[in-house]
């Protein structure tokens with residue numbers, strides 16, 4: 001049968017192209033890579049002006065309250081409570097804050113933001 005080989009070859013090529021297109025579509029459907037919770041927490045920490053009053057490493061306000069080892073000193077629960085309502089948290093934990101009233105304004109974070117920032121804070125263990 002003349003031309004049979006050519007037809008088969010063209011069909012084969014068409015199949016290859018179709019397969020390749022399918023592959024591309026499968027690739028585009030993939031979820032974009034998720035930034036880790038720690039990285040998201042760090043961005044929120046910066047975006048919410050926490051460095052106006054705190055230091056981490058060499059960043060932030062020089063005479064601010066340092067948080068370099070806060071992940072070693074405090075528990076996750078302690079940090080969450082502080083971020084939800086610093087004033088009542090400090091009142092409730094006089095020993096931890098030397099009996100001084102809180103000078104930290106309520107950052108008004110959503111519960112999700114609190115969780116993400118705490119995920120970042122617990123990694124600070126200088």
Ligand code: HEC
Pocket residue numbers: 045048049050051052053054065070074079082083086087090097101102103104105107117121
């Ligand atoms: C206007 C200044 C100010 C800002 C802004 C501020 N803080 Fe504070 N923060 C303080 C002060 C002062 C303390 C010490 C305890 C107190 O007064 O409440 C403190 C305490 C803390 C503590 C407890 C530290 C410990 O040793 O237990 C954490 C955690 C904390 N802040 C996180 C944050 C985060 C996260 C943000 C941003 C969302 C933030 N702070 C914004 C002033 C501030």
